[in-house]
Amino acid sequence: MGSGIAEVAAKAGLEVILRSRKQETADAMIAGLEKSLAKQVERGKLTEEDRDATVARVSATSDLHELKDCDLVLESIVEDLGPKKELFNELDRICKDSTILATNTSTLPVIEMAMETGRPDKVCGVHFFNPAPMMALVEIVKPLTASDETIAAVHDFVGACGKSAVEVIDQAGFIVNNLLFPYLNNAVRMFENGVATKEGIDEAMKGGCNFPMGPFALLDLVGLDTSLSILEALYDEFRDPNYAPRPLLKRMVAAEQLGRKSGKGFYDYSRK
Numbered sequence: 001m002g003s004g005i006a007e008v009a010a011k012a013g014l015e016v017i018l019r020s021r022k023q024e025t026a027d028a029m030i031a032g033l034e035k036s037l038a039k040q041v042e043r044g045k046l047t048e049e050d051r052d053a054t055v056a057r058v059s060a061t062s063d064l065h066e067l068k069d070c071d072l073v074l075e076s077i078v079e080d081l082g083p084k085k086e087l088f089n090e091l092d093r094i095c096k097d098s099t100i101l102a103t104n105t106s107t108l109p110v111i112e113m114a115m116e117t118g119r120p121d122k123v124c125g126v127h128f129f130n131p132a133p134m135m136a137l138v139e140i141v142k143p144l145t146a147s148d149e150t151i152a153a154v155h156d157f158v159g160a161c162g163k164s165a166v167e168v169i170d171q172a173g174f175i176v177n178n179l180l181f182p183y184l185n186n187a188v189r190m191f192e193n194g195v196a197t198k199e200g201i202d203e204a205m206k207g208g209c210n211f212p213m214g215p216f217a218l219l220d221l222v223g224l225d226t227s228l229s230i231l232e233a234l235y236d237e238f239r240d241p242n243y244a245p246r247p248l249l250k251r252m253v254a255a256e257q258l259g260r261k262s263g264k265g266f267y268d269y270s271r272k
């Protein structure tokens, strides 16, 4: 998600610093971004001039201190509250007082990240969808502490990125994942119960509901580890059995079958 969001912001004309814990990973993210832009040039969707200008606006670092003068820092690290809270604490110490600190979390309580900082009024959720360059929506998540100025500034950012924004309160799953994940989880239940094959279920939801992809292809795209974390956060918040992650999903994550990112999930991507 991180490199996709960087691509969107840089294409919108913003200066972007991509930070990863390792310089090699940060450099690889830039290489991935360049590849994505090259494809757009090939398809005639981007001029070579715009590609070069976009690439020139992005730099890569492993040093968190390089973010100190940013107006907005948007974290998109692993969907786990512990590391996210630690990161917000560090960013709060490093960044200038006016920096807005935002999270791309899919479900986790934004308020818990805000309260790790001395600036809870300047913390909110800015939830891009996957893949960020293609998806039109961004959910702007407003924790109880966020100021109207922060939310207005984030609306400006999302608008500049050419995305449409929907505001939502800080509640697990926000709008989209709150509605989407019981469906994905129930698809896994249906497959576990032998009602149909995963290919059959995917085909049915594409052809019968006009969805661009079926639930198993979507779970593989999101990542099964991220999906499991999302369901756990939803279940933790609402205690609704529809959110309780299905056993197969848990076993697949334990087996490191995480979807596209590991080369195998419900489908095999190793030769693609």
Ligand SMILES: NC(=O)c1ccc[n+]([C@@H]2O[C@H](COP(=O)([O-])OP(=O)(O)OC[C@H]3O[C@@H](n4cnc5c(N)ncnc54)[C@H](O)[C@@H]3O)[C@@H](O)[C@H]2O)c1
Pocket (backbone or CB within 6 Å): 001, 002, 020, 021, 076, 077, 078, 079, 080, 083, 087, 104, 105, 106, 107, 127, 128, 129, 130, 221, 222, 223, 226, 261
């Ligand atoms: N996958 C999706 O479809 C999707 C969609 C919208 C939002 N999100 C959210 O975006 C965030 C990232 O998701 P992703 O799918 O890109 O996950 P991912 O597993 O592909 O990437 C997470 C990255 O975070 C890095 N990381 C882990 N701990 C870190 C730390 N302490 N400091 C810095 N980096 C660390 C990992 O090395 C990895 O590169 C999550 O909060 C997720 O909920 C994901």
